Amino acid sequence: MAYDGFDPYSVLGIAQTATAEEVKLAYRRLARRLHPDANRNPGAGAQFQYINKAYEMLSDPAQRQAYEKAHASDDADRPYFTLRVTPSRRRIAPLDEPQVVYLLADIIPDPRATEARFRRDTRLNLVLALDRSNSMNGARLNEVKIAAHQIIDHLNEDDIFSIVAFSDRAEVIIPATPVNDKPAMKARVSMMTASGGTEIFQGLNGAVAEARRYLAPRLVNHILLLTDGHTFGDQPQSLQLARTAAQEGIVVSAMGLGQEWNDEFLDELASATGGTSAYINSARAVARFMNSHVRNLSNVFADRIQVSIAPDSDIKLEYVFKLQPSPQPLTIGQGFIPLGSLHRNRPISVLMQFELPPGLSNGFRSVARIVTIGDILAERISSFHTMSDTSVEVAADAMIENPPTAILDALGKLTLYRMQERAQEALEQGDVRKATQHLENLAARLAALGETELAQQARSEAQQVAHTAALTDKGRKTLKYQTRHLLLGSDGGEVG
Numbered sequence: 001m002a003y004d005g006f007d008p009y010s011v012l013g014i015a016q017t018a019t020a021e022e023v024k025l026a027y028r029r030l031a032r033r034l035h036p037d038a039n040r041n042p043g044a045g046a047q048f049q050y051i052n053k054a055y056e057m058l059s060d061p062a063q064r065q066a067y068e069k070a071h072a073s074d075d076a077d078r079p080y081f082t083l084r085v086t087p088s089r090r091r092i093a094p095l096d097e098p099q100v101v102y103l104l105a106d107i108i109p110d111p112r113a114t115e116a117r118f119r120r121d122t123r124l125n126l127v128l129a130l131d132r133s134n135s136m137n138g139a140r141l142n143e144v145k146i147a148a149h150q151i152i153d154h155l156n157e158d159d160i161f162s163i164v165a166f167s168d169r170a171e172v173i174i175p176a177t178p179v180n181d182k183p184a185m186k187a188r189v190s191m192m193t194a195s196g197g198t199e200i201f202q203g204l205n206g207a208v209a210e211a212r213r214y215l216a217p218r219l220v221n222h223i224l225l226l227t228d229g230h231t232f233g234d235q236p237q238s239l240q241l242a243r244t245a246a247q248e249g250i251v252v253s254a255m256g257l258g259q260e261w262n263d264e265f266l267d268e269l270a271s272a273t274g275g276t277s278a279y280i281n282s283a284r285a286v287a288r289f290m291n292s293h294v295r296n297l298s299n300v301f302a303d304r305i306q307v308s309i310a311p312d313s314d315i316k317l318e319y320v321f322k323l324q325p326s327p328q329p330l331t332i333g334q335g336f337i338p339l340g341s342l343h344r345n346r347p348i349s350v351l352m353q354f355e356l357p358p359g360l361s362n363g364f365r366s367v368a369r370i371v372t373i374g375d376i377l378a379e380r381i382s383s384f385h386t387m388s389d390t391s392v393e394v395a396a397d398a399m400i401e402n403p404p405t406a407i408l409d410a411l412g413k414l415t416l417y418r419m420q421e422r423a424q425e426a427l428e429q430g431d432v433r434k435a436t437q438h439l440e441n442l443a444a445r446l447a448a449l450g451e452t453e454l455a456q457q458a459r460s461e462a463q464q465v466a467h468t469a470a471l472t473d474k475g476r477k478t479l480k481y482q483t484r485h486l487l488l489g490s491d492g493g494e495v496g
Contacts, residue, residue, distance in 0.1 A: 006385045008054035008067065013389065016068070020059065027055040034310055034369065041317065043310035046335025047371055050385070078382065079110040081302055081342060083372050085388040088403040094360045094394050100318075101356055103390055104407050107339070107348040107372050109301045114344050120378055122300045125160040125219040126151075127176070128290075129207035130192070131227040131257075133167040137194035139283045140228060140257060147287035148189045151294050155179040160219065162210040163189065166203025167196030176213040198229035201238045204252070204269075208241060211250050217381050220300050220341065221250045222275075224293060226286070227266075228257040235265050239272060246273040246338050249304050255280055255289060259473040263480065267329065274305070274338030276326035279481040281474070296325070301344040302384070305374035306336040311354055312366055319353040323410055327417075327487040342374060351410050360394045367392055410487065416445055417483040420458075423465070424476065432469045436462050442479070454482050 009016050012026040030051050034044040057063045088102035113119075128151070130144055148163065155161055162176035173188050207223045215221055223245070231238070242252050253275035254266040263279070270277040280289050309332070311317050320330040322339060325346050330337050339348050354367060369389045376382050402408060419442040426435035439462035446455035461475040 006050075006053070006383070007071075008057045010387055011050050011054035011385075012058070018058075023055065023058045027051065027059075033312060033366070039310070039313040041310055041313070042333060042335045043308045043317075043369075044313075046308045047310045047369060050371065078380075079113060079301075079376050079378050080384060081110060081372075081374065081376070081386065082108045083370065083386045083388050084108060085370055085390050086404055086407065087367070087390055087392060088407050089392060089401055091393045091395055091398040091401070092356070092360070093396060093398040094362065095358055097358050098355050099358075101354050101367060101392065102403065102407055102411065103352045103354065103368060103370070104404075104410065105307065105350045105352065105370055105372075105388070107305060107307075107342055107350075107374075109342055109344055109347065113301045119344075121156070121158070122298050122377060123158050123160075123219050124155065124294075124297055125176070125211060125214045125216070125221045126155070126162075126294065126297070127207040127210050127223045128163045129203040129223055129225040130163060130165050130173075131167070131198055131200075131203065131229065132165045132192055132194050133196055133198045133229055134194055135198070135229050135258075135260065140286070141192065141194050143283040143286040144226065145189050145192060147290040149186050150287055150291050152179065152182050152185050152189070154291070154294065155182075160214040161185070162207075162213075164203055164206035164210060165192055166199065166206065167194075168199045168202065169196070170202040170206035172206060172210065176210040198227060198231050199234055200225070200227060200231035200269075201234035201241065203227075204238050204241055207252075208245050208250060211245070212248070215248060215250065217249065217304075217375055218377070220297050220303050220377075221248075222297055223250060223252045224255070224290065225252060225266075225269075226255045226257060226280075226290070227261055229260050230262050231265070235262075238265075238269060242269050242272045251275045251304075251338070251340050253277070253293060255293075256477075257283070257286065259477065263477055268331070271328060271331050272338070274340035276328055276340070279477050281478070296343065297341065299343045299345070300341040300377060302342040302374045302376045303340075305339040305342050305348060305372060307339055307350060308336045308371040308373075309352060309368055310370070311368040314357045315367060316355040317352065317368070318355050321351050321414060323349040323351055323414075323487050325488075327484040336373070349410075351407070351414065362394050362396060364391050364393050366390070413483075413487045416442060416486060417480075419445070420476075420479040420483055423461075424471070427465065427469065427471065432465060436466045439465060442483075446483075449486075451486070454479070457482075 014026045034048045036045045084106045086104045157180045159179050161179050163173040165171050165173050252273045254270045254277045257280045266277045320332050322328045367390050371387045373385050423435045423438035443455045443458035
């Protein structure tokens with residue numbers, strides 16, 4: 001078996017000098033925590049497959065010898081990424097009620113990633129899936145054409161590019177091909193016209209088909225979908241297709257233009273693949289959004305990054321949010337959660353919220369085992385696997401401690417995003433008073449941070465809710481995506 005970044009010693013948490021008996025004991029210890037019969041969490045089941053693989057390798061003398069030989073000859077200078085997990089508290093008191101602990105996971109590129117000897121031009125397999133329904137006619141479609149022209153100008157001849165335009169049917173405007181005739185490509189874009197309604201599945205299905213034509217691990221395989229309208233009846237099909245595409249290594253990012261589109265659906269579509277979703281509030285911003293997104297794809301160090309989170313069986317994983325490079329709520333009901341691409345000069349940061357049970361015994365106890373996997377896009381493509389097993393100490397004399405600055409800062413900004421979420425949830429439950437209160441509190445917090453315009457938007461929406469029991473589409477999307485954007489800090493990225 002060739003060494004591919006999978007380290008069975010690390011997976012089992014043992015030294016390379018471990019005896020056969022120590023290998024067996026380590027396996028049994030992990031099986032008691034993570035075997036599907038003992039732990040129903042999807043992350044535990046996914047990780048147990050790796051644990052089995054590690055045990056099979058190390059309990060078989062021939063496989064163990066083959067691995068060590070390959071590992072010994074492996075180039076120690078190969079690039080890598082690291083996983084750093086920081087708990088909000090390292091010591092907790094035993095309580096008679098549940099308590100919350102946060103873990104901040106940072107996936108960090110090799111510090112040498114920006115050095116010339118480790119740089120490798122990122123090759124893209126990029127598909128634009130563009131809504132050309134009737135509502136896109138005029139300025140919107142013109143701005144999309146300008147954006148597509150600019151993207152074509154910046155692509156390299158080794159990149160693969162295609163465009164699928166869709167309304168209630170899909171048309172391949174540019175079939176997947178290397179970018180070696182830019183004028184011809186731009187001429188095809190210029191001929192696009194608007195007609196029909198919006199059926200996102202048609203566009204996504206056509207885009208996935210084009211991405212598959214050149215699908216390869218050496219490429220960043222990415223679909224950028226832009227729409228300005230609701231799709232009706234095909235959401236389940238679209239989400240299933242997105243999940244299938246993610247398993248093949250295709251990422252879908254989605255951009256909504258204007259007000260008449262389903263942000264929850266596009267969030268779920270993007271999250272299922274490790275992509276991002278964004279709100280474009282005017283046609284004039286289309287080119288900036290799309291070009292910024294594609295430039296980021298050209299700075300990828302590792303792709304197809306996934307994280308698996310396996311809390312102990314008595315601990316509940318309540319919430320997972322990707323903080324950077326693109327803030328996004330994540331779906332937690334799967335063994336491995338797609339995170340997209342790791343850039344050369346910026347980590348992926350994920351914040352996790354866990355509920356610990358009451359009545360914990362004194363002593364050290366594990367909280368969660370976190371595994372990340374991904375493909376490093378070096379001269380020699382290599383899959384990579386790293387793991388962190390986080391514990392806390394339970395002690396009667398544990399003092400109340402402030403979380404580390406990074407977690408405290410993230411929680412402060414994430415609270416703003418979750419306040420607008422809670423306002424929407426209160427409205428769905430018919431509680432206008434509570435929704436109004438959440439929005440007024442959000443306005444006060446934003447004003448204190450100096451976010452004057454956003455605070456005014458929150459106040460305006462609070463008044464709107466008090467009188468009509470509903471948020472405006474523009475106000476809701478503005479608050480949702482702008483409070484999400486605040487998580488990026490002053491060096492943020494795309495914004496509406």
